[in-house]
Amino acid sequence: MVRKEARCATGEEHVTAERRRGRGAVSNATGRFEPERREAVDDGWDCLDDLPPFKTEVREERVKTIIARNSSPDIGFDRSINPYRGCEHGCIYCYARPSHAYWGWSAGLDFETKLVAKVNAAEALEAELARSGYEPATIMIGANTDAYQPVERERKITRAVLEVLERTSHPVALVTKSALILRDIDILARMAERELVRVAVSVTTLDHRLARRMEPRASTPLRRIEAIRKLAAASIPVSVMAAPLIPALTDNELESILKAAAEAGASDAGYVLLRLPLEVSPLFQEWLRTEFPHRADRVMSLVRQTREGKDYVSRFGERHCGSGHYAEQIAARFRIALRRLNLGKRDLSLRRDLFRRPGAQLSLF
Template sequence: MSKDTILPGQAFRARGAASNAAGRYEATTREAHDDGWDIPHDERLVRTEVRLEAPRSAITYNQSPDLPFDRSINPYRGCEHGCIYCFARPTHAYLNLSPGLDFETKLIARPGIGAVLDRELRARSYKPAVIALGTNTDPYQPIEAEHRVMREVLEVLSAHRHPLAITTKGTLIERDLDILAPMAADGLLRVGITVTTLDDTLSRRMEPRVPRPARRLQTIRRLTEAGVPVRVMVSPLIPGLSDHELEPILQAAKEAGALAASWIHLRLPLEVAELFKAWLAEHYPDRAAKVMGRVRELHGGKDYDAAFGQRFKGQGIWADLMRKRFEVAIKRLGLTPELPPLRTDLFRPPLAQGAQMGFDL
């Protein structure tokens, strides 16, 4: 898996990963070969490709004891934001694509998911509970502006008066305030905005196509002004690189109107570990050993420990210290660790086309 399909001299513009090694399920590896032909510079640029998938299902269920929800929807596979630390990168291996550069350049949109979701919500056996969006890849990544798959999902959930929780770094969420504000007023919506750092340089290096930190704070302000309850998600905190920013981020989010806050330490599952270490060696070679040493202290000597109850925040003295810092900071700022629960009692599937009084004709 050490070889990849990146050509010598190939240009990267605002990309997180610098390699494209084959996924763990591949029987063969590929290696780029320069045949000597001179390729114009603009043709060497790695561009975003979007493929379309006809979804057969919309809602994904889970039984994880670490998660506060049991169902989610993913409008997209892969994410153009290109965050080098993204725990979802390994999912691209299921598609015979690389968790490296493929994850942020070979994307899959799922148009038509709204109709599938509508059908699933109308099933007689369906019982409403909060649906989470943005738990794997960001539903408001740049391609949403064109494909509008997230908008499809929101229109259906709004029509059914179904509770939902959104996690995003994307400012495109402001486009949908016409749907989100009324849902929030009815107790059907909460939003988490992720702020990893206030440092523009660090942000651009590790999450290259995410809006600037100040712009995300502005999104918090605009959402809260529209009546949408917002939680700031300080995630991931990277030991020795960004963890000193916990309190300043919480302060800035509070000033922008956030009501609640949460945090998670850096997670490096499967292929993410090697991608992150390569990125760290390139951009912060003077801190690489310290950062990875601290990460391993958090995870029992390993790059990552996937055990329930430990994978999000780690264990040991550094994890305990971060918990204490967080508790002290939110108490001082008047933030809460959770937003109020959402309502499920308003759930009502709308009349289907050609139906009267709730009965199909």
């Protein structure tokens, strides 16, 4: 059901350049599970300037469990932790955006401005690790939304989770596009000494102007490369993720990104071709036509060449790298760059035999 409303009656659908300044999405469409879709109409009253800018709201949630499980055969972990829902980084290409619809929110600007902080994540994690049947395996932090987004500076939920994992000697992997991870380099360095941690830093582009338009509140590319340098200097295994590679927009930077990361001390690398599931496709195309109108058709044409003529194909083993000639060319370039830069030679497996179940010492009495 579509409900049309005069444009001064409600604010959520009215998105001007000023209102969205510093944000990624161009619009804030109603979530796909909502019974009504609201559509703004011009009633002749010029009152858009009175609408306030989108501000970040953080809601608190106490969770019963914090470890999410998956059985996906094309990723290297079966469990993950996401301390936050939504992400203030505002990356327009983020494949996690559709998850906001489950809470009645938009995958657009709501995803960047309506955040949920899982305030008892550390306590919930300790309780799960203490269960008698729990078997340790690498936990990925930040697989869905970035655990080091700006709200983490004050909330410190990610750090509290790391403290539990360090105390229990539990293996952990982290992926982020934020230099804020350096705040926790003390914990990470101690865990690295025991082969309990590895880190991946996501670098989409080395062009800071493009980055600001595409991922407005993430760390600049230069700061991410510097984070790789400092993590490597602390003997923390660090990889670079060239992700996502966007055809005709960032894919020409693949070799440059890998080279910069290798020179900074990265020991491994990966890449992901642009993914456009569900609401991400219209949001990305809307952004693309706003920011790069003369390049939009070319970008989407190449995207579809890697996705069997569609915007997205979700099959395991194909969703990350695509298919077809263009995707094969990118894969070949990646392999050649790995060999030339001597990346991917280090064993990044983590130890599980050091795990100490919380409260296990009580069994001695």
